[in-house]
Amino acid sequence: MRLAWILGVFCFGVCADEPGAARQQELENMLKHDCGSCHGLPPKGGLGPSLMPDALAGKNDALLFDAIRNGRAGTAMPSWRPFLNDAEIRWMVGRLRQR
Numbered sequence: 001m002r003l004a005w006i007l008g009v010f011c012f013g014v015c016a017d018e019p020g021a022a023r024q025q026e027l028e029n030m031l032k033h034d035c036g037s038c039h040g041l042p043p044k045g046g047l048g049p050s051l052m053p054d055a056l057a058g059k060n061d062a063l064l065f066d067a068i069r070n071g072r073a074g075t076a077m078p079s080w081r082p083f084l085n086d087a088e089i090r091w092m093v094g095r096l097r098q099r
């Protein structure tokens, strides 16, 4: 019992960092449909700016993370904090850089 508990805690620390495969698929769909509605599909820009790797190259992860997590006040970019945890947002930023 105790071993399982220790493994559980270990897994929480390590596994919590990257969304699981099923969740990654959901996030992928979200990027297409939710983000794509403003940023385009592929996200070359629309109501929101381009999120293609070349457009993001000069922008650091913290800036992009903040835009997704908190939105941009005074613009159409909403906060995604109610729907995405920090690890999921980090995953999305990494995903956008790989397109």
Ligand code: HEC
Pocket: 030, 031, 034, 035, 036, 037, 038, 039, 047, 048, 049, 051, 059, 064, 065, 067, 068, 072, 075, 076, 077, 078, 080, 092
């Ligand atoms: C309702 C329209 C809308 C939706 C939906 C939307 N965005 Fe945005 N997004 C914007 C706008 C407009 C901006 C530009 C804000 C500004 O002028 O600073 C923006 C900015 C951003 C930025 C900052 C880009 C930069 O160059 O600084 C990122 C990253 C981003 N959005 C990611 C996302 C992701 C990921 C999603 C989906 C989870 C999403 N957006 C959904 C409208 C939207």
